[in-house]
Amino acid sequence: MSDTARIEQDIQAARARLEGTVNELAYRAQPQVIAQRQLQGLRLRLDAATHTEDGELRIERIGAVVAAAVVVVVAVGWLRRRR
Structure with a gap:
């Protein structure tokens, strides 16, 4: 494989990685997704505050x-x- 072909292949791979990163960031920045993460975190904190590690109520x-x-x-x- 020539140097030019290898460089072009590296560029395509970098573009694919960058596209995946941008798509993931765009998904995480959606207000609905942020609200879901916040609600899930609140539920986990409430569960940890009201239950033991064994699942028993405190x-x-x-x-x-x-x-x-x-x-x-x-x-x-x-x-x-x-x-």
Whole structure:
């Protein structure tokens, strides 16, 4: 294979790699794809916060969140009555 043919082949391979990279970046930049990634990350964080590695519920954490929500609701109700 001549040097010119090899260089042309290298250029074609580089173009193909570049095209793949540009297509992947264009896909990742779509708002729908970004929203899906964010939602998936949120679900994973919520699952990690509420479940152990074995899949068991973390009752102490869920109970603390429920208790905090009750406190907020009571405080808001109390503040509204004072007005």
